[in-house]
Amino acid sequence: MPAVAFVGLGTMGSATVSRLIETGHEVHVWNRSPEPVERMRALGAIPLGSVAEAFRIGTVFSMVADDAAAESLFTDDVLSAAPEGAAHVNLASLSVAATRRLASAHRMRGIDYLAVPVLGRAEVAAAGALNLVAAGPEQALKRVEPVLQSIGKRTWYLGDDVAAASVVKIGVNFNLIHTLQALAESVTLVEAAGIDPSVFVDILTDTAYTGTAYTGYGRLIAERRYSPPGFTVGLGLKDLSLVESAAADYDVVLPTVPTLRTMFEAAIGAELGDADWSAIAEVTRGLAAQHSER
Template sequence: MGANAEHHPSSKGILMADIAFVGLGTMGSVMAKRLIDAGHTVHVWNRSSAAVDELVAQGAVAAASVGEAFATGTVISILANDSAAESVFSENVLAAAPPDALHINMATVSVDAADRLAERHASASVAYVAAPVLGRPPVAAAGQLNIVAGGPENDIDRAAPYLDVLGKKTWRVGGRPSTANLVKIGVNYNLIHTLQALGESINLVERGGVDGQTFVDILTDAAYTGSAYTGYGRAIAARDYNPSFTVALGLKDLKLTEQAAAGNGASLPTAAVLHELFDAALADPAIADRDWSAIAEITRGRSA
């Protein structure tokens, strides 16, 4: 735990602590609330104040700055992209962190950014764990996320009590933090292919007169039983693209995959096609701000 954290037992005998959460978007707000409900005193900071106010009303403590958040000794963050993470966790902020501070970065960032952040934290003697998450906001609310953790074992051990509240399983993938980000990027690349495969196959059978949801029910009762197929299949069949992960974020993750592939000398033959579909979706005002599964509408629209 952080050097300045104040520990106190909950009614269930679990050790509670003062911690901080930085980045209160769709996922971050849900995750911070789960930590509050678990009995932790959670100091929250966000670049816009509305999400902070909402969580304060639910028991959080507002932090005036990221530096103030670090005074707890343990900061968990989930920011939107590389630039946000690198600007918020600057050299100056890290240099002022207390001794034995720990930062758990749960965002999906590029491998290069993860390496830069790890080096920056090491230079400031701040422990750093990369712990990107697998799952959507309802999964986070239920504490059923899969979490992929990279970093020194003792630092992941320090993070584990909080990760155990947020997820059902933490996968430890290596001592280099960016390894966790590489795994998350690989998972998201599979999901992007899943969205496109669903869009193509649902469109195919719809054009032959078959109800899209009936097809999804058949598909997910037999060959594909995972939550990605059942959840995104239903959304595509119903054209219900209420965003929990937007088209723009999907393209961001596709770009992270392309960058990681270039850095590792890996071939991605279909990435260019997928990239073009995301570009087309972002250029369409009807779906640009919808869920990333709305790329299926590009396939529908191009069908004769």
Template sequence: MDVGFIGLGRMGRAMAANLVEAGHTVRVWNRSAGPEIEGATRVASAAEAFRGDAAITMLADDAALRAVIVEGGLLDAPERPAVHVGMSTVSVALSRDLAAIHARAGVGYVAAPVFGRPDAAAAGALNIVAAGPESEIGRVQPLLDAMGAKTWRFGDAPERANAVKLAGNFMIVSAIEAMGEAAAFAEGHGVAGADLLEMLTATLFASPVYKNYGGLIAAKRYEPPGFTLRLGLKDVRLALAAAEEAQVPMPFASVLRDNLLDALAHRAGDIDLAGLATVAARRSGR
């Protein structure tokens, strides 16, 4: 397929490379200079990428996606893609707006955010959460297959995929907070936090999120980041906004927001999300 890829951050660069590896023709564009993707064609503007069989966006946040696609006028350009696949983690509200804007422009829209860190992206092992018209998802399924291990479909309303993504990220941050507090608690009683986490993530909590983030917390390995605390705060805020819209109380999400703000106030915004554990450790005097 002829594909445009917009956004070459830690995740996007690996995803675009996998599309090239799968034999697709890929044009790439990034807001900054960005890395070279072997086998892909770098284009000079977002409009040159936003055309062909499909265009994929993997941008940092709502503001970036809105600036490039909507305010940048790409949906009014003479050449547009058959389908836009939005793979960024953005708000439920923006995803709903984008679906309506694309429908008016006659361009298909599929929301397909992902679960997985940069190493999973490089291995083509992402879990992709997709929502949108079945025909449009089917059209871009070969692209999703090149980037992920499995595509999970959640209906024909694109914003549902973003709700699932935010719910999942809320659970991930909750798990990190729990491990950070548990490790600080154990150390308060003379038990090494690393030993506690090694035992629990090998037994009662032997799942990828606990094992992977628990290992980072145990080793205090927060750099280089796979996903930053700053982005974690962005996602928790998005979850709270969507929760308020649906009148769904999420009291613990408010706790997580404040603890993430605490980390940013201590200049830790650009370390790995696992570094949320440092807040509990610091508050306990460790």
């Protein structure tokens, strides 16, 4: 198995690295804070001293929180020190604009850049069952395919334009955000009628809605089980911001976005920013409670 470097050891990054180690890869890791590095070292990963050092391995995978984190790490100074033939596979959800900027910066330094945002939570990554949405140079994708096969069940190649991968991932997350709010409203309604929300979710997901978003998030909302988070409210608001910027990039109007932003911002205002993003349901429950008190 080829050696790879991995930058960013949050929940998803750590799960992905653990899967790579489990499948026999030599993985060199870097993270801003040392604790995740030590956890991965215990599994067999090799610590790196810097992001620049990561490129000396040849192939760098990254999973960082947002545009600002990615662009603060993969700077011109870092990229200019990369050896000839290096490649960077960005697994994170970034904006269309940032994806294009990063691809351009890498291209100017002779580095192959692939946008490969992942679909699935940490437990899916750890099981090697992610869906991978890929765009960028096809020859670079073929080079890293053995690594991608270790973490994903399918890779969807969308062509050379790296922005295509970002906008598809943004579109998927927008559907998930709508799912969370639809679940929040229907659960709040049946609770008000005195119905056990867990029973309602079982009925819902055994008949009309059998997808994993409904079965998984429905139970979290019904049981108010928002910790530990698989994906936080704060990150959900970041993804909603990506939706807003993508809509502006492609000149489309998404009428529900302002309302969804209100829900996420209200959840953060209620100190739920670090809870699982399904906790936006508590905003709808709170609105129902306020109304009943009038």
